[in-house]
Amino acid sequence: MNEQVSLARYTTLGTGGPALWFDRPETADALVERLAWARDNGLPAAVIGLGSNLLVADEGFPGVVLKLAGSLAAAEAGEGTLAAGGGAPLAVCLHRARAAELGGMEFVCAIPGTVGGAIWMNAGAYGGDTSGVLIRALVADADGASWMTPEELGLRYRASGLRHGQVVASAEFGLEPRPVAEIKATVAEMQARRKAAQPTNKRTFGSVFKNPEHELTAGRMLEACGLRGFRIGGAQISPKHANFIENAGEARSADAIELIAEARRRAREQYGVTLHPEVQLLGALEVPPLDG
Numbered sequence: 614m615n616e617q618v619s620l621a622r623y624t625t626l627g628t629g630g631p632a633l634w635f636d637r638p639e640t641a642d643a644l645v646e647r648l649a650w651a652r653d654n655g656l657p658a659a660v661i662g663l664g665s666n667l668l669v670a671d672e673g674f675p676g677v678v679l680k681l682a683g684s685l686a687a688a689e690a691g692e693g694t695l696a697a698g699g700g701a702p703l704a705v706c707l708h709r710a711r712a713a714e715l716g717g718m719e720f721v722c723a724i725p726g727t728v729g730g731a732i733w734m735n736a737g738a739y740g741g742d743t744s745g746v747l748i749r750a751l752v753a754d755a756d757g758a759s760w761m762t763p764e765e766l767g768l769r770y771r772a773s774g775l776r777h778g779q780v781v782a783s784a785e786f787g788l789e790p791r792p793v794a795e796i797k798a799t800v801a802e803m804q805a806r807r808k809a810a811q812p813t814n815k816r817t818f819g820s821v822f823k824n825p826e827h828e829l830t831a832g833r834m835l836e837a838c839g840l841r842g843f844r845i846g847g848a849q850i851s852p853k854h855a856n857f858i859e860n861a862g863e864a865r866s867a868d869a870i871e872l873i874a875e876a877r878r879r880a881r882e883q884y885g886v887t888l889h890p891e892v893q894l895l896g897a898l899e900v901p902p903l904d905g
């Protein structure tokens with residue numbers, strides 16, 4: 614286990630302070646052992662994927678941060694299935710599935726995270742989501758590991774019922790035979806749509822807010838609130854898509870939190886809508902409550 618590892622380089626926004634302890638377990642047994650060590654030492658434990666939906670406190674995290682490696686970050690295609698570690702990048706999963714002529718995971722081409730992060734968030738795009746292809750997940754905690762079905766995981770719109778301290782060690786997905794050329798065409802079309810609409814060449818953490826139950830998406834609403842390009846410190850609401858926050862240079866997580874607070878305030882004031890953050894927080898960070 615390493616001490617005081619900076620987490621900024623493990624998040625796509627590039628902000629955040631150090632973890633008190635940091636480790637890369639490579640097997641499910643090692644993962645359970647690290648979670649038990651944290652519990653026995655009275656420390657909180659957290660897992661980090663590719664940090665693509667994560668804001669880490671500038672002061673860091675006073676506990677154990679785990680990043681899955683080895684067999685817990687690998688992926689392999691079988692007969693109509695894909696088996697992957699919780700730390701496997703979704704891009705690797707898509708690559709393996711395509712090589713085995715298996716379709717169904719094309720939507721992950723737009724999501725720069727891992728299998729575990731995708732299950733935690735029930736990540737999705739372009740009409741597909743993780744719950745639609747997941748067969749089961751091996752979930753570890755300080756006492757051991759057991760398989761859970763999508764129902765038991767409580768997957769719903771950009772959320773699951775998983776609790777902190779529960780870590781997806783691996784997962785199995787059910788896929789359908791599909792010619793490579795068709796998979797490639799679908800992926801190319803999704804990526805082109807993505808590039809046209811979102812700031813794909815900037816440091817962001819994806820959508821800031823879940824879409825509200827309203828005729829406007831969160832992005833359109835914040836755009837109408839005049840927030841495109843609005844900046845606090847080194848963080849800026851994307852001039853291209855108002856539901857993204859960019860690191861415009863030397864951003865701190867605290868700057869992003871202030872932007873989130875301002876965006877929620879304006880959406881409430883102008884539309885009477887309460888926007889709920891999609892981004893996950895690690896460490897002593899809090900989105901201030903709205904008045905009333």
Ligand SMILES: Cc1cc2nc3c(=O)[nH]c(=O)nc-3n(C[C@H](O)[C@H](O)[C@H](O)COP(=O)(O)OP(=O)(O)OC[C@H]3O[C@@H](n4cnc5c(N)ncnc54)[C@H](O)[C@@H]3O)c2cc1C
Binds near residue numbers: 660728813
């Ligand atoms: C440019 C961009 C575009 C994006 N587009 C989309 C999109 O179209 N759709 C979408 O849904 N998301 C999108 N995202 C957000 C993000 O990629 C997803 O939420 C992704 O699933 C997060 O995975 P991660 O591994 O990076 O998780 P992290 O950001 O590292 O962590 C997010 C949460 O998941 C938890 N977690 C991570 N790994 C595990 C594990 N093994 N077990 C249990 N919990 C775990 C973390 O503790 C944390 O609470 C986008 C992000 C970016 C930067």
